[in-house]
Amino acid sequence: MRDVAVIGIGLTNFGEMWDTSFRELCVEAGVKAIEDAGLDGEQIDEMFVGNMSGGRFVLQEHIGALIADYAGLATNHIPSTRTEAACASGGLAFRQAVTCVASGMQDVVIAAGVEKMTDVSGGETTDALAGAADREWEGIYGVTFPSLYAMMARDYIHKYGLTREQLAQVAVKNHFNGARNPIAQFRKEITLDVVKNSTLVADPLRLMDCSPVSDGASAVIVCPLERAHEFTDTPVKVLASTQATDTISLHDRRDISTIDATIAAGNRAFKMAGLERKDIDLVEVHDCFTIAEICAIEDLGFCKKGEAGKLTEEGYTALDGKLPVNTSGGLKACGHPVGATGIKQVCEIVQQLRGDAGKRQVNGAEIGMTQNVGGTGATVVTHIFGRT
């Protein structure tokens, strides 16, 4: 396999984008990535687009071709493929792009992610998202994602004694970071009291424990590492690209507050990169709910089970901590247009390794990691990146 590097990134603002359509969002991110890489669109050989539910949110399937067309890339008839694994759809698109270049099949490949969630009513959004769970054994009984993650949180609290303050600190930290990210949906800091006093959604999760419904898009361009300096002075090398699957239903897991697919994908990633946990300078994890960040830190092996709450409270995962987590603001504050999230995480790590992260820059960041989750953990995609 050939070594692969990221040579360009592009992001739209995340939020309620009433005046921008699904396709316009994705094309905006793609064009920014093309400009960032200093490419002509004609140099792109293949495209992957991560999207969870265009069929439900905007009544549109066939999304790879749609985006290639509106980006002006259909004139060269490049291949364009949509990938889907619920909220991990973007991570999958990136992984397919890496595989495509690694194989020698193509040289310059763009991976984009997009979701437009605010064009339908809240009930429709909630039901579409429930399509990420098992429709026949979960969704049909009325279970929604806040309630699934609430069950994970209750199980976790029962086993490990996480406090309300520790859980709330995840949101406080991620809002602190999001306030420093120009594309974030929520660019304001919050306090522990704001989280603790927010509306109860699914006990113990309150409104400020939950990531929002968002519109947005993200894009990344990869090429063989040996060609990267044709396009950029600051290529970022892909050190590992891994993915793992678990049961789609939460109730079928051996342990509902441990995400085994995160353990599997993470272990494979460290093996592939030949690195240890202590080598990672920062990590973007999938904090669709505050409890998910706690589990992710532990299941990736950065600490033992039951320790992440205390570490969060002590500032270990803060922007100036030993292991900054979700410097972008995470899904909680940056926003969570589900198909776009996995690639936004990659964009954040690339900005950090380039030293381009502005007010949220982690000093001396050399190696970063991403963890992107589908559903309650039935799909997990992890990537490790290094400065070159």
Next chain:
Amino acid sequence: MRDVAVIGIGLTNFGEMWDTSFRELCVEAGVKAIEDAGLDGEQIDEMFVGNMSGGRFVLQEHIGALIADYAGLATNHIPSTRTEAACASGGLAFRQAVTCVASGMQDVVIAAGVEKMTDVSGGETTDALAGAADREWEGIYGVTFPSLYAMMARDYIHKYGLTREQLAQVAVKNHFNGARNPIAQFRKEITLDVVKNSTLVADPLRLMDCSPVSDGASAVIVCPLERAHEFTDTPVKVLASTQATDTISLHDRRDISTIDATIAAGNRAFKMAGLERKDIDLVEVHDCFTIAEICAIEDLGFCKKGEAGKLTEEGYTALDGKLPVNTSGGLKACGHPVGATGIKQVCEIVQQLRGDAGKRQVNGAEIGMTQNVGGTGATVVTHIFGRT
């Protein structure tokens, strides 16, 4: 890149499968492919699942994980990815599996395709399928797939003078073949009069010019060619795997009765395989409507534009003709569960090259080709296969 071979195939019956669920269909095809390859499920490294619109048809997304789980493959936490490009979703899943093995990322990879279309009303099915076209510039104005292909047919007839009998002969031929395929939805022969007297759907297309709404699934297992003989005495080599994109809207094309993405993907496939048109012994093309088979034969370069109707009438594309087309019965008679079709085409070619096609066997078949179309031709996937 490593050479890749097909070592196992599996198909469900195609039709209205009232007593089999979406996931059961896909698992049935997968298990048959695993048995055909003489594998243990534990030997499978990665999975791709082609599906167009689980979100609309069965309210289910996150389909890669769902199928891996119900196939018992989540216990090993293998990666599983859904691909989507409307009716070309299956072809894409197969192409990703080929790329994955070619890259050296994995060794034994399964590609499946599935659609369950009969669980919703006819109106919902038609609207979900319209998600393969441009929702904002086609679907919103009430255009459906029969009407889009009818416009292509009218343009073709205007330019080339195709007769009603020539068009009907596509359906007659494919029903002749389907009557010899045990999994086909319509296992009976029809006459020209049956086609000509069937209900008008969208002038000039009648009911018997249209492929049906179907349930069904298909699966194929690939591995490196050098390992293929560990599993089977009759591996089939993948000689080319290509894909091309065009504008999603029909009205944006330079010529609405020529599918440029077929020309592009086909040319790339012949170049990749180092073969000429005359080397192909049989081909499975995407006859979602009879006119689509006419265009496919021409756009793949097997004859000049305007000649395929006459060739069809003369028996050139019949089971005992010079170039048998759609020996499976095609989408028309075998059925068209959209996500499954691209991989069913691969299964048909593999059966033919193995000499396992029973009453529809093409004598001495050495090299076969598939062409799988998304929408009105915004995505085309082509593959060429050879006996080893």
